[in-house]
Amino acid sequence: MTSAGRQRIALLVAVVLLCAAPYVAYPIFLMKVMCFALFACAFNLLLGYAGLLSFGHAMFFGVAGYASAHAAKVWGLTPELSIGFGVLVAAALGAVVGRLAIRLAGIYFAMITLAFAQMIYFYCLQTPFTGGENGIQAVPRGKLLGLISLADNYSLYYFVLAVTLGGIAVTYRAVHSPFGEVLAAIRENEPRAVSLGYHTDHHKLIAFVLSAALSGLAGGTKAIVFQLASLTDVQWPTSGEVVLMTLVGGIGTITGPLVGATLVVMSEDLLASLGGWISVIQGFFFVLCVLLFRRGIVGSLAHWWPRRSSPPSSSS
Amino acid sequence: MSSVVLSQLLLGLINGSFYALLSLGLALIFGLMKIVNFAHGALYMLGALLAWLMLEKLGLGYGWALLLSPLVIGGLSALVEIGLIRRLRHLDPLYGLLLTFGLALLIQALAVMKYGTSGQPYPVPKFLVGADNLGFMILPRYRMWVITASIVVCLAVWAVIEKTRLGSTLRAAAENPRLLEAFGVSVPRLVTATYAFGGALAAFAGVLAAPMQQVRPLMGVDIIIVVFAVVTVGGLGSIGGSIITGFALGIAEGFT
Numbered sequence: 001m002t003s004a005g006r007q008r009i010a011l012l013v014a015v016v017l018l019c020a021a022p023y024v025a026y027p028i029f030l031m032k033v034m035c036f037a038l039f040a041c042a043f044n045l046l047l048g049y050a051g052l053l054s055f056g057h058a059m060f061f062g063v064a065g066y067a068s069a070h071a072a073k074v075w076g077l078t079p080e081l082s083i084g085f086g087v088l089v090a091a092a093l094g095a096v097v098g099r100l101a102i103r104l105a106g107i108y109f110a111m112i113t114l115a116f117a118q119m120i121y122f123y124c125l126q127t128p129f130t131g132g133e134n135g136i137q138a139v140p141r142g143k144l145l146g147l148i149s150l151a152d153n154y155s156l157y158y159f160v161l162a163v164t165l166g167g168i169a170v171t172y173r174a175v176h177s178p179f180g181e182v183l184a185a186i187r188e189n190e191p192r193a194v195s196l197g198y199h200t201d202h203h204k205l206i207a208f209v210l211s212a213a214l215s216g217l218a219g220g221t222k223a224i225v226f227q228l229a230s231l232t233d234v235q236w237p238t239s240g241e242v243v244l245m246t247l248v249g250g251i252g253t254i255t256g257p258l259v260g261a262t263l264v265v266m267s268e269d270l271l272a273s274l275g276g277w278i279s280v281i282q283g284f285f286f287v288l289c290v291l292l293f294r295r296g297i298v299g300s301l302a303h304w305w306p307r308r309s310s311p312p313s314s315s316s
Numbered sequence: 317m318s319s320v321v322l323s324q325l326l327l328g329l330i331n332g333s334f335y336a337l338l339s340l341g342l343a344l345i346f347g348l349m350k351i352v353n354f355a356h357g358a359l360y361m362l363g364a365l366l367a368w369l370m371l372e373k374l375g376l377g378y379g380w381a382l383l384l385s386p387l388v389i390g391g392l393s394a395l396v397e398i399g400l401i402r403r404l405r406h407l408d409p410l411y412g413l414l415l416t417f418g419l420a421l422l423i424q425a426l427a428v429m430k431y432g433t434s435g436q437p438y439p440v441p442k443f444l445v446g447a448d449n450l451g452f453m454i455l456p457r458y459r460m461w462v463i464t465a466s467i468v469v470c471l472a473v474w475a476v477i478e479k480t481r482l483g484s485t486l487r488a489a490a491e492n493p494r495l496l497e498a499f500g501v502s503v504p505r506l507v508t509a510t511y512a513f514g515g516a517l518a519a520f521a522g523v524l525a526a527p528m529q530q531v532r533p534l535m536g537v538d539i540i541i542v543v544f545a546v547v548t549v550g551g552l553g554s555i556g557g558s559i560i561t562g563f564a565l566g567i568a569e570g571f572t
Contacts, residue, residue, distance in 0.1 A: 286418030
């Protein structure tokens with residue numbers, strides 16, 4: 001069997017399992033995992049494929065959450081329109097921040113995105129419509145397309161599943177397209193890409209906006225699922241968390257961030273009784289991954305088992 | 317009018333003292349290692365925590381803390397550099413940033429587990445209690461001491477970097493480490509010493525901060541992001557730039 005055929009079967013099995021999952025596990029928890037998986041996937045589009053480490057991705061995740069919650073609660077929009085509005089806001093923010101940030105690279109890029117994220121955080125803390133410390137609470141889940149009520153956890157689950165798979169499919173398409181090849185070329189050697197005639201800034205900006213929009217998709221969906229948009233999602237520990245998820249799973253792989261997000265969210269859930277020790281464990285794994293497992297789980301598997309998984313990525 | 321301006325200026329200088337000390341260490345470390353030390357806030361917190369522990373457990377006062385805490389934290393930083401950061405020397409500096417970020421999370425979380433998130437009061441040392449009337453405002457003597465100590469330390473470090481042979485070696489290592497090694501200077505040792513010194517500066521700032529605010533495990537988190545802004549504005553790795561920007565931002569905060 002060809003590796004493409006094997007991949008297709010694996011995908012089919014995964015979708016079937018995901019469809020059956022809410023009858024085994026708690027749907028809200030699964031939806032949380034999916035939102036963070038999509039977020040990590042969007043973040044990895046920038047870090048893994050364009051080689052840009054953003055240390056402020058929480059701004060897109062959190063702001064889209066606020067925008068979607070506001071649209072759903074105050075304007076009474078349907079959930080898909082609310083989330084769409086969140087995506088638009090995140091993309092617009094990404095266009096503004098991206099235009100300035102992509103002029104820099106490496107450490108400077110990380111610092112400037114962190115600075116922007118802090119600005120956005122303080123804006124969200126001060127501005128009245130976000131509700132400050134309280135956030136926007138009791139966001140209605142509404143009716144999908146005005147027809148199907150999402151109040152039931154199971155119907156909401158399949159909606160979130162569709163959104164997540166859609167977002168991941170977009171990422172997959174972007175990465176496995178000529179555009180994705182150019183991104184990889186920029187990551188590996190930007191001057192050479194420029195000398196080949198590519199407008200690298202243009203490509204990087206598109207990748208940045210796409211990543212912001214997909215992070216917004218994740219954030220908006222999360223706000224609808226939990227019926228809450230809060231400061232936590234826009235604060236810098238969230239930016240750090242998404243880096244951890246991507247790092248644990250494997251930078252520069254499609255499935256890595258999904259695995260990483262699942263593990264991180266699951267560990268937070270399972271170890272909730274340990275209280276503050278979660279942060280200790282997370283910090284420890286962060287250090288461990290950077291020192292010893294820079295390829296992450298999926299990256300290491302792909303490296304040791306090259307023929308059975310997707311082609312190994314070169315994590316620099 | 318002018319007395320109001322002057323008092324705002326002095327208040328700003330107090331915040332600026334901490335920004336300048338912390339960003340100075342960050343700039344030194346970045347200049348040589350090209351790593352943004354996310355663990356800097358954690359080292360600052362450890363410095364203050366150590367001062368408090370010395371007072372509580374050993375009965376060692378402020379003067380001893382000011383001396384010993386930077387030494388201990390400097391030693392700890394040296395171990396961190398030798399044991400962990402050095403392994404990433406040949407990789408993209410972003411991994412160094414990620415490593416120190418993880419370390420910051422780890423140190424912070426351990427401190428919270430041990431001491432909780434609430435603060436521990438640290439008394440102002442006896443010989444600095446009281447306030448002086450400067451004519452335009454009444455300034456607590458301890459704050460005057462903080463400003464003086466910070467300015468003296470910053471100027472001393474700046475002078476060492478710019479005017480001495482050691483400083484020119486450091487600048488050479490930042491410029492072209494391989495060439496410097498060819499001249500027989502041990503650059504790795506220089507890197508360890510720089511990271512240790514940056515950590516010691518952070519701990520020194522932590523001890524200075526202890527009597528002004530409570531000693532809290534999360535005190536480093538609040539200040540470090542501001543300090544990142546300072547070093548970025550001051551030009552990453554620029555010593556003079558970070559000192560001036562640190563004080564300038566403090567003063568700007570004082571007036572707003």
